[in-house]
Every structure is written in structure tokens, then in C-alpha cells.
Amino acid sequence: EKTTAHGVPHIDQSRGVVKRTFWSFITAMMISGLGYNLFSISKLYFRYPVDVTVRLLHQSELKFPAVTVCNMSPLKQSAVDAAAKQTQVLSRKKRATGIYSFTKYGENTTTEAALHDVLLLGLHMIINIDQDDYVKEVGDTAGIRMVTHPQTRMPFPEDEGITISPGHSTSIGLRQVQIGREPHPYGNCTLPELKNITRNVYEELYNVQYSTTGCQRTCYQRNVIENCGCGDPYYPMHGAAYGNTKVLACQSSNTTQDDCKYNIQQLFALKQIGCDCPDSCSDTMYTMEVSLGQWPSNVQKDTIFTKLSEKMGDRILSPDYDYESNLIKLEVYYEEFNFEQIDERPSYTTWSYMSDVGGVLGLWIGFSLMTVFEFIE
Template identity: 40%
Template sequence: MLTLFVLQLYFKQFVSSDFESFYNPLHGNCYVYNSGWNDSKQIVTATREGPKNGLEMVVNIDQMDYVKQAGSLAGIRVVILDQNQMPFPEDEGVSVGPGQLTYISLQRHEINRLGSPYGSCTEQLFDPFTSAYSAFYNVQYRAKGCEYTCYQKKIMHECGCIDFSYLNITALMENINADNMSLCQSGNFEQDECRYAIKMKFMNKSLTCDCPERCNDVIFDSFSSYLDWPMKSEQAKIAQMYNLTQDEVVTDNLLRVVIYFSDFHVHELDEGPAYELVQYLSDLCGVTGLWFGFAMMTFFEYFELLSDENNTLIMQFKSDVASAHVAID
């Protein structure tokens, strides 16, 4: 249950229904607070900066319930995104271990990219066939979700199975018999070889996927700092506060996280055209005018040269005629 996992949360008011959940193949059950996935739930906002005005929670990871085959690490993964976004904890976020108080300070960045004809970003926010996560979780488009959807489609089309590490998208697939589609088997040589070839293309970014970035995006830069928590003299008190038994060592199971804005300044990154049409036409007219001016100057210079030559010939002719008259007399 979520209330056994998140023991305490300080931010406005803790209500377990404020969390949305999803399953991640690598990290298991994941919970999203203040997600914006459900339109009927109000989004809470921070009104002041600093650790005292941020979100603070105490989490019990309960190591005794860990599945040994799932991994050798204990702790949680914290991913911070804007509302209506799908988190991918295997690729992003901050790792937090038990027995620690972790401070995560945030700085908001807004990115405004240019679309056609300057760039290839997309303004499409919901496209379940490009990013299947939009269909399953009512989240907005992300390039990473599009890439994982594309990867799964390639696996299903070329290998004839579903990669269990990614979202099962059989319900969205066209021109494919979903009833005969099953999870890829690790002992199947043909499937393993096919998956490996596609995975290598995916890792090398040579897999043909049309997944542009969003034209308008929000990201958060984060800075983390850590302290041991709780101190030894407080461990018995903390164990009593959260109804932990003697077998449950506080420093092995509890962790505390404080997430806050370092300031409310928003850093904007705006793309602009390096060479606009107006500037191009202006420069074109300028260059055209320059060359036309040179051409006209050349024309008049040539005309003047012909005129001078003509005058010279006329004067020479008159001089010869005058000399001839003198000789006759």
C-alpha cells in the first residue's frame, strides 16, 4: 500500500489519492505526486522558495520485501518533471538511499524551439500512435516516449514478440495479430538475435524513428546534497513515531527527501532564425543594387570613353582638313 511506502508527506496536505501509479519494468511500482494526469484533481503549486517551503516526505523502502533477483541496490529514484509528463526513471532522476536526508533544489527552464522551416520540433501534445504512453496514462508527448514506442514497434514487427522491458502496445498496433503476440523469451536464439540487432541500432540512434522534440518544453535542473539521517540519538524516537519494530532498522529502511525551488527565476531559452526572410530580401536587394550600380557606372564609363574617342577623332579630322587647306594656298 502507498501509505506504508510514503509514511509522511509535507506539502499543503497529504492525501494518498493525490498520487498516480504506474509499473516500470526495471523499478517496479512507481508513484507520481501532483502529476496532472487526472483532470479532476487540482494541481498544487509552490508559493515560496527554500527548503522550508518545499515538498518533504519520509519513505519506508522496507528492504525485507525486496525481491533478490530484481537487483542489488536499495533506495528510490526521484524524477522531477512538469505536469502531464511521463517519467522514465531508468534514464533520468536522482537516486536516494536509506539512512539519508536528501535535499534537491530546482531551477525551472523553459525551452522554445522553432518549427518548420527552421527546425523539426512538434507542437502535437497528444498522439497515442506516436507515443503510446499518451494512450495509457493520459500524458503529453515526449520524444523519449516516442522513441520507446518506436523501438517496441520494431521489435513486434521484426521479431514477432513483445519486449518485456517496455510498454506493451499491442492494443495500438495495426496490421498485426495481437492474439498471437507473446513476450520475448530470453532462451529463444532467433528472438534474442533479432532484439540485439534492433537494440544496437536503437543505442546508436540509427533506428529509423520520427521523434522530434517538443516546440515548447519545460525542464528542471536539480542539485542534490545529502546528510546522514536520523542521528543515532533519534533513531529510537523515529522508530516509535512510524511504528517500526525492533527488527526494522531505521537507517536501513527510512529515507527523507526535501524538494524545493532555489528561486522563482525562470530561465528561458528561445531559438531564433539565424537568417530571416526579411533580412535575406534586404541583403539581396542591397547586393543587387550594388551590382546594378556598378553595371550602370561601367556603362556610363564605357559611353564616356566612346564619346571621348569620337571627339578625339573629330578633332584630328578637323586638324587634317585645316592643314590641307593651308597647303593648297
């Protein structure tokens, strides 16, 4: 009789069958509406929805990314000839990766000064791809493959990079994009600072952070080792991710091994191999604006020849050296110190859910936390 909840006191205090039936019907309707409302908001809450916010921020200093440069030719003819002279069997060889890492830019006060200093302090390289030393059978494309990536992440030029051809001055303006994702239960990302060498062999071998690509390659290699009894020589074959077992590389001359590896590749490409490789909860990417110009210019060829001859020592370039086919001028710099930050945030938090539950309880039956103690009393 003393409870503040609506409906129940009216049923108890009603005199006569008609009034009691009326209030019983109204109370039942209100409880039905309450149940539907509670079901709706609970269904929304347990979906764990997120909102995505995009912000453009400014920072006086931005950490410069690592820059990985790879020659498009996986082998050198001189190395092949040397190996042949030593009667060594030339196995399939992975393209070598050179990594140039830089730390930070200096502080700048104005946008104009910042852009000017970035252009001066960015990465500048002249690269000789030595196309005359390409192996004819595998050198179908001349140039380099370049990737910009965080210094703590393993580069994968075949998947992430851009191709730069010789005979040009290539300027690459970078813009940083920071991505933040919500972990369980709002998402299925993994914290990059948590080491998991059984999921990503590159973390163990190169002391880098987790990446989805590294995890997928580890998963692929694990399936090759388990099913074929050998490892794909293009990827690491030893580590905790493979149970620290030592295996030999699959031989193309061994039909059984080669066919087995090919079948795993096809299953992996068709996504028929289950790999537990979630996205990283925090990641940094770089968008690139690429511009090209002729290099070297006709009037600067002699000057550039002199400077390169001084730096190359015993590999002095001849005056008729084919610049256009072998040399690349590369500039990498930040276009500006603004960066884009993309974050996931829970759009329906626990506190919001509790507030909505309290609201519908009060709306439909006038129920609150105080009412609970009234019933207990």
C-alpha cells in the first residue's frame, strides 16, 4: 500500500471487481510496454555499438617514419655468376630490404617555416639500381619498391609499397593518420604492445610490434610447415610460432613439397584457412602525395656525374653512363604538421544503459531504486 510504484497500490486499494479488473489490465499493459522497452535497449547495449570520430590535429613535432627501400630485382647477375663459379646451388632468395630510420623534426613556429624545414630535413637519397646487374629471368621490372611505416612495425613492401621508376626525381609528401580501435567487447582488436610471438613470428625475430600482415604470414607459414613438412623460403621458418621446430625450405625440385605448398597458397588466397589475425587497437598510417620530375636535367648531368664519381670510389661512372635507366632521386618529407586522428568510441556506455533502464522503469510503472527498499520493508 505504501510503495511508490504505480499500478500495484491501485489494484490493492480498489473496491469492486470492475475497478480492480481495470487497474489489473492497465498494470499488465504497462508491464508489457516496460518489457518491450527493456528488451529494445538491452538489445542495443549488447551490440556494443561504436561511434567513429575524425579529428584534424596539429603538433609541432611529428616522429618521422621508417622508410624501407627494395630493389625490384630479387637477384644480382654478379652474385649468380659468383655462385656458379663456386659450384653452389642457387636457392630462391628473398629480396633484401634496406631500412632508413629517422627520429624527429625540429620545432617550427609557422606553417611556411614548417614546410620549408620539412623539405630540407626530410629524407633525400640518390639510388643506383644498377640495372645492368639484373638477372634476365627475374628482372622484368626496373626500379625500387618503397614503404613508409612506423619504426616499430615490420615492413612488407610487396603488399604495402609503391613502385618508383628510374630517371626521375620523385617527391613524396607524407601525411600521418593515427587510428584507434576499441578492444573487446566493442571490437576484436589486439593491443600492439602486448607481445604474442606465437601469433606473429616477426615480433620474436625483429623485435617489432604486432601487425595484421605479419600475423597472416605467420599463419600461412605455420600451415605450410604442418602440412608439407617444410617451410616456404620466402618467410621465416624458425621461431616459437612454429613450436621452435627446425625445418628445411621446400624444394621446387621436390614435386610433393612444391604441390603441397601451392595448395596451401591457394587455400590462403581464397581465405579458406582460418587465421586469428585481428586488427591492431592502435595503428599509424601514412598517406602519400607523389610528384615526378625529370632527373637529372640536361644541364646538370655533368655536375651530377662529378659528384657521384667522388662518392662511388672505385665504381666511377663513365661519362656516357645511362642515368635514365639506373638513377633515382628520392625525397620523402611531411607536407605539414597536421595529422588525422580516427578513433572508435563506445556510443552506448554502461552508464547510458543504466540511465535508460531507470528512465523506462519510471515511465511505465514509476519504479526506482527507492522502490526496491520499499518492497523490502
